[in-house]
Amino acid sequence: MExxxxxxxxxxxxxxxxLKAVQNLNLVLYPGELVGLIGPNGAGKTTSFNLLTGVYVPxxxxxxxxxxxxxxxxxxxxxxxxxxxxxxxxxxxxxxxVLDNVKVAYHALAKHTMLASILRLPSHFAGEKxxxxxxxxxLKIFRLDRYKDELAKNLPYGQQRRLEIARALxxxxxxxLLDEPAAxxxxxxxxxxxxxxxxxxxxxxxxxxxxxHDMNLVMGVCERIYVLDHGQLLAEGPPEVIRNDPKVIxxxxxxxxxx
Amino acid sequence: MEIIxxxxxxxxxxxxxxLIALGYTMxxxxxxxxxxxxxDVFMLGxxxxxxxxxxxxxxxFVALIFSMAITALIGVLIxxxxxxxxxxxxxxxxxxxxIGVSLLIEYGFIYIRGAQPEAYPDVFGRQSVxxxxxxxxxxxxxxxxxxxxxxxxxxxxxxxxxxGKAMRAVSHDTEAAKLMGINVDNTIxxxxxxxxxxxxxxxVIFGLYYTKIDPLMGVIPGLxxxxxxxxGGIGIxxxxxxxxxxxxxxxxxxxxxxxxxxxxxxxxxxxxxxxIFRPSGIFGKNSREKV
Amino acid sequence: xxxxxxxFWPLLIAALVFYAIVQGLIMxxxxxxxxxxxxxxxxxxxxxxxxxxxxxxITGQFSIGHAGFMxxxxxxxxxxxxxxxxxxxxxxxxxxxVAALAGLIVGIPSLRLRxxxxxxxxxxxxxxxxxxxxxxxxVGGAAGMQVSKMTDWTYTFFFMLITIxxxxxxxxxxxxxxxLSIREDEIASDAMGINTTYYKVVAFVIGAFFxxxxxxxxxxxxxxxxxxxxxxxxxxxxxxxxxxxxxxxLSGAIISAIFLTLVSTFxxxxxxxxxxIYSLVLIIVMLYRPQGLMGTKEITDYFRGWTSKGxxxxxxxxxx
Numbered sequence: 001m002e003x004x005x006x007x008x009x010x011x012x013x014x015x016x017x018x019l020k021a022v023q024n025l026n027l028v029l030y031p032g033e034l035v036g037l038i039g040p041n042g043a044g045k046t047t048s049f050n051l052l053t054g055v056y057v058p059x060x061x062x063x064x065x066x067x068x069x070x071x072x073x074x075x076x077x078x079x080x081x082x083x084x085x086x087x088x089x090x091x092x093x094x095x096x097x098v099l100d101n102v103k104v105a106y107h108a109l110a111k112h113t114m115l116a117s118i119l120r121l122p123s124h125f126a127g128e129k130x131x132x133x134x135x136x137x138x139l140k141i142f143r144l145d146r147y148k149d150e151l152a153k154n155l156p157y158g159q160q161r162r163l164e165i166a167r168a169l170x171x172x173x174x175x176x177l178l179d180e181p182a183a184x185x186x187x188x189x190x191x192x193x194x195x196x197x198x199x200x201x202x203x204x205x206x207x208x209x210x211x212x213h214d215m216n217l218v219m220g221v222c223e224r225i226y227v228l229d230h231g232q233l234l235a236e237g238p239p240e241v242i243r244n245d246p247k248v249i250x251x252x253x254x255x256x257x258x259x
Numbered sequence: 260m261e262i263i264x265x266x267x268x269x270x271x272x273x274x275x276x277x278l279i280a281l282g283y284t285m286x287x288x289x290x291x292x293x294x295x296x297x298x299d300v301f302m303l304g305x306x307x308x309x310x311x312x313x314x315x316x317x318x319x320f321v322a323l324i325f326s327m328a329i330t331a332l333i334g335v336l337i338x339x340x341x342x343x344x345x346x347x348x349x350x351x352x353x354x355x356x357x358i359g360v361s362l363l364i365e366y367g368f369i370y371i372r373g374a375q376p377e378a379y380p381d382v383f384g385r386q387s388v389x390x391x392x393x394x395x396x397x398x399x400x401x402x403x404x405x406x407x408x409x410x411x412x413x414x415x416x417x418x419x420x421x422x423g424k425a426m427r428a429v430s431h432d433t434e435a436a437k438l439m440g441i442n443v444d445n446t447i448x449x450x451x452x453x454x455x456x457x458x459x460x461x462x463v464i465f466g467l468y469y470t471k472i473d474p475l476m477g478v479i480p481g482l483x484x485x486x487x488x489x490x491g492g493i494g495i496x497x498x499x500x501x502x503x504x505x506x507x508x509x510x511x512x513x514x515x516x517x518x519x520x521x522x523x524x525x526x527x528x529x530x531x532x533x534x535i536f537r538p539s540g541i542f543g544k545n546s547r548e549k550v
Numbered sequence: 551x552x553x554x555x556x557x558f559w560p561l562l563i564a565a566l567v568f569y570a571i572v573q574g575l576i577m578x579x580x581x582x583x584x585x586x587x588x589x590x591x592x593x594x595x596x597x598x599x600x601x602x603x604x605x606x607x608i609t610g611q612f613s614i615g616h617a618g619f620m621x622x623x624x625x626x627x628x629x630x631x632x633x634x635x636x637x638x639x640x641x642x643x644x645x646x647x648v649a650a651l652a653g654l655i656v657g658i659p660s661l662r663l664r665x666x667x668x669x670x671x672x673x674x675x676x677x678x679x680x681x682x683x684x685x686x687x688x689v690g691g692a693a694g695m696q697v698s699k700m701t702d703w704t705y706t707f708f709f710m711l712i713t714i715x716x717x718x719x720x721x722x723x724x725x726x727x728x729x730l731s732i733r734e735d736e737i738a739s740d741a742m743g744i745n746t747t748y749y750k751v752v753a754f755v756i757g758a759f760f761x762x763x764x765x766x767x768x769x770x771x772x773x774x775x776x777x778x779x780x781x782x783x784x785x786x787x788x789x790x791x792x793x794x795x796x797x798x799x800l801s802g803a804i805i806s807a808i809f810l811t812l813v814s815t816f817x818x819x820x821x822x823x824x825x826x827i828y829s830l831v832l833i834i835v836m837l838y839r840p841q842g843l844m845g846t847k848e849i850t851d852y853f854r855g856w857t858s859k860g861x862x863x864x865x866x867x868x869x870x
Contacts, residue, residue, distance in 0.1 A: 103727050370826060
């Protein structure tokens with residue numbers, strides 16, 4: 001591929017105390033790709049996500065997004081610059097309505113000031129109206145609009161996952177990071193989820209990095225896969241290569257046999 | 260030799276803070292609750308000791324042990340009645356409850372006996388000893404000895420007994436401890452009993468040292484002892500001892516250089532600084548929230 | 551959070567009508583000083599409750615040092631009126647602004663802390679503020695400072711109204727949603743592009759401003775301002791209003807401010823009994839109804855519940 005990468009991670013790593021949770025991480029994502037990040041439990045997948053999104057500051061190496069070095073900048077700025085994420089254990093705003101959950105993502109896109117809101121100036125009403133309309137339109141895409149006034153915590157599990165993805169997309173990202181979106185889902189829900197991912201990818205012209213524990217699932221949808229083990233990259237390549245890589249097989253088998 | 264006297268004063272006050280701080284730190288370590296009522300258990304300890312000496316003519320040391328026994332019981336009752344239901348509540352709900360329990364003890368006690376202070380009986384008179392040319396109040400020596408003995412005893416309990424091992428296990432991982440067959444409820448009760456007994460002892464020696472006790476006397480030493488616990492690293496037993504001593508010395512020093520009105524602010528300034536720059540305290544390890 | 555824009559103007563007009571009626575009764579001497587004073591107390595407590603509601607109930611930042619900011623407003627406003635002879639309204643605003651500044655100074659370092667650590671830090675700051683006033687001879691130290699009575703129904707009512715309006719308007723905007731999302735899940739909020747530090751500090755500063763305003767009204771109602779009026783117990787007094795009403799419910803905070811002010815006026819001569827009742831309220835509410843009387847609901851939600859079919863919260867089984 002000759003295009004310039006959307007995301008480039010160069011030799012990034014992080015240490016907690018003496019423990020190197022992730023080291024020498026090198027990732028390249030080109031626009032429009034759907035890439036998987038897999039590995040056994042505790043391999044450092046979520047930690048890697050946290051490095052990319054600014055939750056953790058890398059103690060070594062660089063994270064370059066859209067040509068800009070972003071390590072060390074706050075998570076909200078990373079999100080505003082076009083990278084948003086979901087969480088392994090759903091983090092919705094549970095006591096807020098479905099609509100307001102999505103509106104939070106629209107917050108950064110709206111312009112009306114706090115003073116305008118406090119003084120009830122016309123710009124406040126215009127801004128709020130637009131946010132509301134946009135958010136409802138957005139929920140319609142995900143067929144969540146009929147739940148818009150429900151509290152997020154009252155949605156069934158599968159719909160909560162859906163809402164979390166919708167919320168991440170409402171922030172208008174170029175790169176979407178999904179952290180084990182299929183965790184805890186039954187086969188039917190997993191199937192629906194994969195369709196949803198394919199759909200949003202096309203619809204929003206997205207690049208997606210997907211963490212998944214379940215190898216078979218990732219093999220089915222991703223074009224390229226990175227494999228992490230013990231905080232380091234073990235392998236990289238298209239699914240068929242990864243599937244037959246002895247190191248990968250050993251890492252996964254090792255998990256079952258020795259642990 | 261003014262300086263030796265000042266240091267000794269500081270250590271005496273500090274060891275009272277340390278005794279109270281131990282209860283805070285043990286309870287926080289085990290159930291992550293800032294037990295606001297702990298300062299009031301200290302107050303009750305002072306009054307129990309006072310009544311034991313004046314009404315029941317007990318010897319000072321007998322009164323001390325008597326007070327420790329009753330405060331231990333009070334601590335367990337507080338835990339069983341108020342805090343036990345809050346094990347799965349938010350920490351904020353637990354904190355609000357603890358504030359409520361604290362106020363209830365203070366004003367319930369005032370309601371029963373009135374707010375007037377009492378003068379502690381002067382059991383040892385004004386004896387003093389001479390050390391390196393400094394005249395040292397016997398009471399300071401007594402406070403120190405009692406504190407050191409109690410702290411050694413605590414170390415023994417925590418490290419050498421079955422109860423102590425259970426306490427450490429529960430504070431490390433409650434769920435795992437439960438799976439290993441440890442009776443978590445009893446262990447928590449034991450923690451409250453030990454912590455409260457130490458606060459009760461602190462109350463008695465506080466009364467002896469400062470001679471005046473009143474129903475609201477626990478508020479400020481309670482808060483300061485909490486600061487001492489945070490300073491040493493909350494949840495860490497030696498941390499509470501060191502934190503208490505440091506706080507006592509700093510306060511004595513601030514008074515000695517002529518800022519006695521600012522003495523109470525010193526503790527809170529230390530608190531703020533430690534929370535901002537090293538929230539895990541002197542002996543604590545950094546931990547961050549899991550994402 | 552639900553929007554109630556339609557209720558805005560009717561409620562505002564009702565409030566103004568209520569003001570006019572009371573003012574009329576006061577001017578015709580039909581409402582005596584005692585009852586007027588009770589109304590003033592209620593209004594001051596509403597300002598305190600609503601301002602703390604913004605910090606705790608909306609933004610989820612657990613502050614137990616609100617009395618510290620009240621003290622700043624009380625003292626600074628007293629200096630403006632008593633030492634500089636400036637009008638009361640100027641004093642109230644100066645009191646609020648300096649309290650807001652104090653909120654900024656306290657908020658920036660302490661809002662990095664969470665949960666009970668933040669609570670203890672705010673308590674510590676409030677104590678430091680109190681000890682500072684205790685040590686300044688210019689404001690009378692422990693003996694306090696004489697203040698003329700300038701607080702009246704009109705001042706109190708309109709500042710209360712402004713407080714409620716500002717906080718309601720804030721809450722119902724995108725800024726309020728941002729603050730709410732911090733209460734719900736700070737990490738997710740950050741990941742959604744919300745500058746969480748900014749909104750936490752903003753909520754804290756606005757809360758401190760109105761606590762300062764309340765302090766100004768409070769000190770000019772009492773003839774004297776003393777450091778001991780703003781101790782930890784005062785912070786608890788304010789906290790209980792928010793806790794009883796329901797963390798997250800503005801109308802809950804207002805209702806409990808009205809109710810508890812009446813209770814404490816009634817128990818004026820029995821301060822111990824009052825404190826025993828307060829402490830029992832804290833314990834019982836936390837043990838049996840930790841979400842408070844109203845939870846995160848507003849009083850208008852109940853009216854809506856009567857007109858439409860069923861509330862929104864219990865729609866669980868309608869989802870398939």
